[in-house]
Every structure is written in C-alpha cells, then in structure tokens.
Amino acid sequence: MKRLSLVILLILTAPVSAAPFNVTDAWFRALPGKLPAAGYFTSHNTTRSDVAILGAQSAGCSTVMMHKSSNTGGMARMEMVDQVDVPAGGKVSFAPGGYHLMCQRPTALMKIGGKVPVVLNLSDGTRVAAAFAVRGASGK
Numbered sequence: 001m002k003r004l005s006l007v008i009l010l011i012l013t014a015p016v017s018a019a020p021f022n023v024t025d026a027w028f029r030a031l032p033g034k035l036p037a038a039g040y041f042t043s044h045n046t047t048r049s050d051v052a053i054l055g056a057q058s059a060g061c062s063t064v065m066m067h068k069s070s071n072t073g074g075m076a077r078m079e080m081v082d083q084v085d086v087p088a089g090g091k092v093s094f095a096p097g098g099y100h101l102m103c104q105r106p107t108a109l110m111k112i113g114g115k116v117p118v119v120l121n122l123s124d125g126t127r128v129a130a131a132f133a134v135r136g137a138s139g140k
Contacts, residue, residue: 020046023130030134039101042093045086052083052123060116062105112136
C-alpha cells in the first residue's frame with residue numbers, strides 16, 4: 001500500500017503538459033482477476049515537430065508497457081515497442097488490434113466504471129497526464 005501511495009503522489013505531482021500534445025478517448029479494458037488490462041486512446045500532436053511516446057506510468061498498474069498487435073497471414077502476434085512516433089500536426093490511435101498500453105498486475109484502482117490516471121512520457125521531455133475510463137471486457 002505504501003508503494004501505491006508513493007506512485008499516486010509521484011503521478012499527481014509530476015510536471016505535466018496538457019497541450020500542445022493531448023490525449024482523447026482514453027480507456028482501459030479491464031479483465032477479471034489480475035489479468036492484464038489494455039489501454040486505448042488517441043494522441044494528438046498539434047506542434048510543428050515530430051514527437052514520440054516513450055512510455056507510460058499509472059497508479060492503476062504495477063507496470064505499463066507499450067505493445068503493437070498485428071495479424072499477418074492469419075497469425076496474430078503482439079510485440080513490445082520502445083516508442084510510438086506521432087508526426088507533427090498528426091495523431092496516432094492506440095486501439096484494439098494495433099498499438100495499446102498493457103497494464104500488468106492491475107491495482108485496486110482498476111475498477112469498472114472508475115477512472116485511472118496515466119502519464120505518458122514524450123521524447124521532448126514533457127509528460128502528459130490523462131484520466132482513463134475503466135470499462136469491462138466488452139469495452140462498455
């Protein structure tokens with residue numbers, strides 16, 4: 001519990017940027033028990049420079065990783081990615097079947113109907129905070 005309190009404190013007190021990079025439609029798909037939860041959102045880069053998402057932290061997860069799912073020749077696979085590039089003036093969606101956050105060992109904060117704080121780390125040194133809605137396995 002001490003570690004969870006420290007993580008929440010760090011996330012809430014960390015310097016963050018709300019714009020010119022922002023996050024919309026943010027949500028986690030929570031699964032029963034301690035199964036990993038997947039996080040989805042759309043990132044918007046309104047600057048004139050490319051930026052990359054380098055990682056994320058959340059008090060709702062013991063660890064957060066970035067993954068990309070793909071399907072080639074009928075074979076589904078998922079691989080961890082170190083960064084996701086968001087072009088200047090562009091957007092990138094983290095959605096089922098593509099990029100997503102993988103929340104390992106969800107904490108007690110990951111409750112369907114609630115919200116979980118997430119901080120994205122960007123290549124320009126900024127951090128962007130967003131509240132992710134928690135939905136059930138069906139996405140509702």
